[in-house]
Amino acid sequence: MSTATTEAPGRSTPEEPRIPAGQAAGISVLAFAAAVGVGHLVAGVVSPLSSPYQAVADTVVRIAPAPLVEFGKSLAFPGLPQGKADKVGLLLGVGVALVLVAVIAGLASRRTARPGRMTVGALGLVGLAAVVFSPVFTLPDVVAPLASVGAGLWSFRWLHEKAYARALGPNTFIEDLDGVSRRDMLISSAAVGVGAAGAGIGGYLLGAGVDITGSQTELAPLLRPTQPAPPIPEGADFVADGTPTFLTANQEFYRIDTALRLPAVAARSWSMRIHGMVDRELTITYADLLRRPLVERVVTLACVSNEVGGSLISTARFIGVDLRDLLVEAGVQPGAQQLYSTSLDGWTAGTPVDVVMEPDRGSMLALGMNGDPLPLEHGYPVRMVVPGLYGFVSATKWLADLELTTFQARSPYWLDRGWARFAPIKTESRIDKPRGFESVPAGQVTVAGIAWAQHRGVSKVEVRVDGGPWQQAQLATEVNRDSWRMWRAELTVPPGDHLVESRATDGTGAVQTALRADPVPDGASGWPIISFSAA
Ligand SMILES: Nc1nc2c(c(=O)[nH]1)N[C@H]1C(S)=C(S)[C@@H](COP(=O)(O)O)O[C@H]1N2
Numbered sequence: 325m326s327t328a329t330t331e332a333p334g335r336s337t338p339e340e341p342r343i344p345a346g347q348a349a350g351i352s353v354l355a356f357a358a359a360v361g362v363g364h365l366v367a368g369v370v371s372p373l374s375s376p377y378q379a380v381a382d383t384v385v386r387i388a389p390a391p392l393v394e395f396g397k398s399l400a401f402p403g404l405p406q407g408k409a410d411k412v413g414l415l416l417g418v419g420v421a422l423v424l425v426a427v428i429a430g431l432a433s434r435r436t437a438r439p440g441r442m443t444v445g446a447l448g449l450v451g452l453a454a455v456v457f458s459p460v461f462t463l464p465d466v467v468a469p470l471a472s473v474g475a476g477l478w479s480f481r482w483l484h485e486k487a488y489a490r491a492l493g494p495n496t497f498i499e500d501l502d503g504v505s506r507r508d509m510l511i512s513s514a515a516v517g518v519g520a521a522g523a524g525i526g527g528y529l530l531g532a533g534v535d536i537t538g539s540q541t542e543l544a545p546l547l548r549p550t551q552p553a554p555p556i557p558e559g560a561d562f563v564a565d566g567t568p569t570f571l572t573a574n575q576e577f578y579r580i581d582t583a584l585r586l587p588a589v590a591a592r593s594w595s596m597r598i599h600g601m602v603d604r605e606l607t608i609t610y611a612d613l614l615r616r617p618l619v620e621r622v623v624t625l626a627c628v629s630n631e632v633g634g635s636l637i638s639t640a641r642f643i644g645v646d647l648r649d650l651l652v653e654a655g656v657q658p659g660a661q662q663l664y665s666t667s668l669d670g671w672t673a674g675t676p677v678d679v680v681m682e683p684d685r686g687s688m689l690a691l692g693m694n695g696d697p698l699p700l701e702h703g704y705p706v707r708m709v710v711p712g713l714y715g716f717v718s719a720t721k722w723l724a725d726l727e728l729t730t731f732q733a734r735s736p737y738w739l740d741r742g743w744a745r746f747a748p749i750k751t752e753s754r755i756d757k758p759r760g761f762e763s764v765p766a767g768q769v770t771v772a773g774i775a776w777a778q779h780r781g782v783s784k785v786e787v788r789v790d791g792g793p794w795q796q797a798q799l800a801t802e803v804n805r806d807s808w809r810m811w812r813a814e815l816t817v818p819p820g821d822h823l824v825e826s827r828a829t830d831g832t833g834a835v836q837t838a839l840r841a842d843p844v845p846d847g848a849s850g851w852p853i854i855s856f857s858a859a
């Protein structure tokens with residue numbers, strides 16, 4: 325009984341003293357904040373990926389059911405770039421949940437500190453478990469979660485003793501605490517609060533301080549491809565008619581991922597294992613990759629979540645090493661069906677081994693993009709690129725591990741959430757001009773857009789107005805079959821409202837299907853349709 329020490333023999337307590345509710349809740353919130361802050365600070369020193377708060381949030385993403393993740397992805401906060409709102413939302417959500425638990429634990433601890441301390445301890449275990457079961461756990465990572473629980477327990481006890489002594493009043497029998505003044509209480513609380521905030525901010529700065537930009541500047545000159553991609557020919561886009569530029573600038577490149585924070589691992593400390601069904605397990609550092617021939621390939625990445633007409637598609641010159649060559653060195657064993665890749669933040673993808681190993685597929689581990697080291701948002705230091713497959717089954721960013729295995733043995737992140745196992749990119753087109761509901765002068769109207777069928781190439785695009793006959797569009801110069809192809813067409817339209825549709829034909833002769841499909845499970849389909857008016 326913890327109250328035993330505070331009650332003198334023979335002293336009658338008609339009403340047991342209790343810490344005022346507000347104060348009890350406040351103490352608890354401060355102690356929780358101290359736990360989070362100290363955990364973050366120590367993680368910043370030891371290893372940025374071991375912060376218990378972040379690890380818990382990551383775990384929520386890793387085990388969250390599909391509807392929650394979809395909901396998250398649909399969130400938008402004003403002022404935040406695409407692909408960021410869900411992350412901020414989740415971190416805030418975990419924060420709010422933590423404050424609620426802290427308040428409840430505080431209110432339950434008005435007489436004795438035990439409920440609060442047990443709650444801090446229990447959450448500490450959750451944080452520890454989240455760190456230990458993270459995909460990139462190493463032993464020193466336990467330090468931050470342990471420091472976090474320690475700080476939480478200590479702060480809770482310290483503040484609670486003082487508050488309880490105050491509640492007992494001046495006759496307290498705990499000598500040290502006799503007559504804890506209001507001022508003393510406030511100063512102690514403020515000390516814990518400021519310490520927690522300082523530690524949290526310190527940890528954030530330390531984590532951000534892994535010198536990524538420095539390391540990227542050092543890398544830039546090392547990423548000269550031994551086999552550069554041919555320059556993009558004149559006439560590869562129809563920008564003047566409203567298409568995107570052929571290459572997408574790194575800052576403009578679409579971004580999709582579940583990462584709550586960008587895993588900040590510098591190239592010089594990066595390494596990865598290739599293991600599982602291989603003859604020789606390989607451990608590869610960034611320097612090992614730089615010693616290999618560097619290839620450069622122009623590839624259009626596309627997201628399976630892209631709606632018809634959507635913008636989740638972009639093109640870059642990727643610099644890196646040939647993935648097939650690397651796997652040949654490891655010796656892929658017969659029966660290995662799936663290349664199961666894990667990212668530093670625990671996301672996973674499963675790529676069919678037979679596709680990755682096709683000699684002319686061009687699968688690669690990319691280190692650079694458009695002449696620069698990969699930006700952090702796009703997978704620095706190392707990501708996978710497999711032309712022709714949607715990103716969720718092939719384009720693992722912040723690569724941490726490659727395992728050769730069977731389909732049976734491992735199920736990747738989005739497969740568990742109802743998306744497909746196999747997801748080659750569908751033959752599609754998009755109309756960029758006219759924009760939806762645009763008014764244009766009647767007569768000659770230019771229609772322009774993009775078409776893609778990565779790894780098969782685009783051989784034809786047709787457009788039609790108001791359900792009339794299909795007319796062949798002019799194709800831009802082909803760059804390669806792994807990237808998009810721009811098109812334009814001159815149509816003559818009378819005044820009034822019109823609908824324009826497009827359809828692409830790929831290099832195998834297959835025509836883009838009219839069948840409308842949602843993005844789930846293996847990509848949207850259907851002809852894009854734009855309504856505009858001519859006057
Ligand atoms: N680590 C990690 N890699 C990932 C993802 C992710 O959530 N985590 N998303 C994938 C998906 S769904 C797509 S479409 C591409 C997008 O790559 P980009 O953001 O560089 O355009 O990354 C893939 N790689």
Ligand SMILES: [Mo]
Pocket residue numbers: 580626627628629714715716
């Ligand atoms: Mo995606």
